[in-house]
Amino acid sequence: MPEKITMGPTGALTVPDEPIIPFIEGDGTGVDIWPAAQKVLDAAAAKHGKRIAWKEVLAGEKAFNETGDWLPEDTVTTFREYLIGIKGPLTTPVGGGIRSLNVALRQILDLYVCLRPVRWFTGVPSPVKHPEKVDMVIFRENTEDIYAGLEVEEGTPEAKKLIELLRDAFKWEIRPDSGVGIKPISETGSKRLVRAAVKYAVDKDRKSVTLVHKGNIQKFTEGAFRNWGYDVVRDEFADVAVGWDDCGGKPGSKVLVKDAIADITLQQVLTRPDEFDVIATTNLNGDYLSDALAAQVGGIGIAPGGNINYVSGHGIFEATHGTAPKYAGQDKVNPGSVLLSGVMMFEHLGWDGAAADIVRALEATIADKVVTYDFARLMEGATEVKCSEFASAIVDRL
Ligand code: NAP
Numbered sequence: 001m002p003e004k005i006t007m008g009p010t011g012a013l014t015v016p017d018e019p020i021i022p023f024i025e026g027d028g029t030g031v032d033i034w035p036a037a038q039k040v041l042d043a044a045a046a047k048h049g050k051r052i053a054w055k056e057v058l059a060g061e062k063a064f065n066e067t068g069d070w071l072p073e074d075t076v077t078t079f080r081e082y083l084i085g086i087k088g089p090l091t092t093p094v095g096g097g098i099r100s101l102n103v104a105l106r107q108i109l110d111l112y113v114c115l116r117p118v119r120w121f122t123g124v125p126s127p128v129k130h131p132e133k134v135d136m137v138i139f140r141e142n143t144e145d146i147y148a149g150l151e152v153e154e155g156t157p158e159a160k161k162l163i164e165l166l167r168d169a170f171k172w173e174i175r176p177d178s179g180v181g182i183k184p185i186s187e188t189g190s191k192r193l194v195r196a197a198v199k200y201a202v203d204k205d206r207k208s209v210t211l212v213h214k215g216n217i218q219k220f221t222e223g224a225f226r227n228w229g230y231d232v233v234r235d236e237f238a239d240v241a242v243g244w245d246d247c248g249g250k251p252g253s254k255v256l257v258k259d260a261i262a263d264i265t266l267q268q269v270l271t272r273p274d275e276f277d278v279i280a281t282t283n284l285n286g287d288y289l290s291d292a293l294a295a296q297v298g299g300i301g302i303a304p305g306g307n308i309n310y311v312s313g314h315g316i317f318e319a320t321h322g323t324a325p326k327y328a329g330q331d332k333v334n335p336g337s338v339l340l341s342g343v344m345m346f347e348h349l350g351w352d353g354a355a356a357d358i359v360r361a362l363e364a365t366i367a368d369k370v371v372t373y374d375f376a377r378l379m380e381g382a383t384e385v386k387c388s389e390f391a392s393a394i395v396d397r398l
Contacts, residue, residue: 001018002018002019002020002053003016003018003019003020004016004019004020004081004082004083005019005020005021005082005083005084005313005349006083006313007083007312007313011310011311011313013083013084013313013348013349013350015349015350015351017049017050017051018050018051018052018053019052019053019084019349020053020055020082021052021053021054021055021082021084021085021086021345022054022055022056022057022075022078022079022082022085022086023038023054023055023056023057023085023086023087023088024056024057024058024059024060024075024085024086024087024088024090025056025062025088026060026087026088026089026090026319026323026338027060027061027062027088027089027090027091027323027325027328028089028091028322028323028324028325028327028328029088029089029323029324029325029327029328029329029332029333029387030060030088030089030090030319030323031328031329032327032328032329032330032331032332032333032335032387032388033088033319033333033334033335033337033338033339033387034088034335034338035388035391036335036339036387036388036390036391037335037338037339037341037342037391038054039388039391039392039395040335040339040342040358040361040391040394040395040398041339041342041346041358043395043398044346044354044355044357044358044361044398045346045351045354047354047357047398048351048353048354048357050351050354055078055082057072057074057075057078057079057085058072058074058075059071059072059075059087059090059101059105060090060091060101061091063075070101071101071104071105076105076108076109079105079109079314079316080109080314083313083314083315084313084314084315084316084317084345084348084349085315085316085317086316086317086318086338086341086342086345087105087316087317087318087319088318088319088338089318089319089321089322089323089324090102090323091323091325102318103147105307105316106142106143106307106316107143109307109309109312109314109316110143110309110312110314111142111143111307111308111309111314111315111316112141112142112143112189112192112193112196112308112309113139113140113141113142113193113196113197113306113307113308113309113310114138114139114140114141114142114283114286114290114305114306114307115137115138115139115140115305115306115307115308115344116137116138116140116286116290116293116294116303116304116305116306116320117136117137117138117304117344118134118135118136118137118138118290118293118294118296118297118299118303119134119135119136119297120132120134120135120297120298120299121297121299121302121359121362121363121366122363122366122367123363123366123367123369123379124297124298124299124302124366124375125298125375125378125379126296126297126298127295127296127298128270128296130273131296131297131298133273133274134269134273134293134296134297135277136269136273136276136277136278136279136293137200137204137206137277137278137279138279138281138286138289138290138293139193139194139196139197139200139278139279139280139281139286140281140282140283140285140286140287140289140290141189141190141193141225141281141282141283141286142283142307143189143283144184144185144186144189144282144283145183145184145185145221145282145283145284146181146183146283146284147283147284148182148183148184150181150182150184151179151180151181151182152179152180152181153179154177154178154179155177159178159179159180160176162180163176163178163180166180183218183221184221185221185222185224185225185282187224187228190224190225190228190229190282191228191229191231191232192310192311193280194209194211194228194229194232194233194280195232195236196308196310197209197278197279197280198232198233198236198237198241198255198257198278198280199237199310200278201241201255201277201278202237202240202241202255206255206277206278207255207256207277208251208255208256208257208258208276208277208278209241209255209256209257209258209277209278209279209280210257210258210259210260210265210276210277210278210279210280211225211226211229211230211257211258211259211260211280211281212259212260212261212262212265212279212280212281212282212285212286212289213225213226213259213260213261213262213281213282213285214261214262214263214285215259215261216261221282222262222282222285225282226259229257229259229280230243230245230257230259233257234246237255239254240254240255241254241255241256241257242254242255242256242257243257243258244256244257244258244259262281262285262288262289265279265285265289266288266289266292269289269292269293269296270296273296290303290305290320294320298375298378299336300321301321301333301334301336301337301372301374301375302334302336302337302339302340303320303321303337303340304317304318304319304320304337304338304339304340304341304343304344305317305318305319305320305341305344306318306341306344306345306348308348315345315348317341317342317344317345317348318338318341319337319338319341320337320341321337331386331387331388332372332373332386332387333372333373333374333387334371334372334373334374334375334387334390335372335387335390335391336362339358339362339391339394340359340362342358343355343358343359346358357398358394358398360397361394361395361397361398362394364397365390365393365394365397368393369381369382369383370382370383370385370390370393371383371384371385371390372384372385372386372387372390
């Protein structure tokens with residue numbers, strides 16, 4: 001019988017064998033990739049005696065065409081009620097009153113962690129020599145930083161007022177023809193993000209957590225993020241994790257928490273990828289890092305993501321690429337991103353067996369060189385298949 005996922009008294013999810021899971025099909029290529037991913041997820045769940053009662057909710061163009069609203073209240077209410085959901089890519093409406101539907105959903109449900117695992121799948125074409133050395137999990141803060149949307153446009157009365165205020169109150173001289181943005185980084189936001197990352201590292205037997213920041217320049221925002229991160233380790237995880245300075249880089253059996261400046265990190269994830277494991281970082285750094293790393297493993301078309309609030313239990317897993325409108329409805333593009341987001345969702349629900357099966361079957365399919373156009377054009381001797389055929393090939397190998 002279909003049932004709701006609930007949050008238990010200990011803060012862990014209670015997941016029935018037939019959970020009701022809301023989904024947004026997504027705009028553009030969403031019509032292609034969602035049914036393909038759903039087919040694989042259903043087959044893997046069935047293999048483990050589970051069933052998903054999918055519940056469609058609307059957002060984006062489909063919602064606008066049917067209801068006149070880009071993000072209907074009913075959609076938000078449903079995600080709020082059923083805790084865990086999944087979505088395809090959404091068009092960002094131009095002049096639609098909402099900056100981005102994805103950002104809106106994250107803010108409304110306070111999904112403070114953007115979780116992006118980055119690893120290489122055997123056979124995927126990659127621009128680097130040793131993509132297999134990349135196995136990182138990025139915890140990107142999802143609610144603060146320059147993404148808070150606190151910006152004023154050059155030449156407006158608001159910009160003039162803010163520039164004058166900063167000059168009068170702080171003696172800060174800002175060129176009058178400037179746009180100005182504000183970057184808030186709070187103790188609350190930083191600590192809950194690092195807490196989630198360290199807990200993940202401990203639960204999943206990961207070796208280290210690197211706090212990535214630009215604190216050498218932005219001392220009271222990025223630097224404070226780093227300091228608060230180490231405070232969390234000392235105050236809440238002393239028995240299972242330890243900061244670099246507190247152990248001289250020798251953590252014993254504990255998870256090592258270290259930190260690195262963002263620009264050096266972007267070099268070192270390329271040159272020494274095996275030194276990075278779990279990464280906890282602020283919003284903008286996390287945005288750059290996750291896309292750079294996804295490219296390193298050839299995974300732009302298959303990189304998955306999840307937006308999670310570990311306290312309320314809410315989570316929305318999502319394709320990280322856009323709607324690729326030029327390919328919409330052609331049954332052509334790679335369904336890997338939304339499928340692997342489903343794998344992340346299964347892992348989050350504790351369905352590890354079904355998740356591992358999908359990863360194995362996906363790898364076997366790619367190893368057989370049965371791939372969609374994006375991989376086929378980079379591989380020798382590949383058999384190019386349609387999006388739906390790729391899904392069928394994965395199901396055949398489950
Ligand atoms: P995009 O849709 O991600 O497409 C850029 C390119 O990425 C495509 O032309 C294609 O490359 C490749 N690509 C995307 N999806 C793929 C897939 N499933 N399989 C294989 N290759 C794939 O980016 P965009 O054209 O800049 O954005 C289009 C719309 O998507 C915009 O409205 C944007 O706001 C929205 N968007 C939504 C999200 C989201 O919902 N999470 C994220 C980003 C953008 P080739 O041309 O080389 O084949």
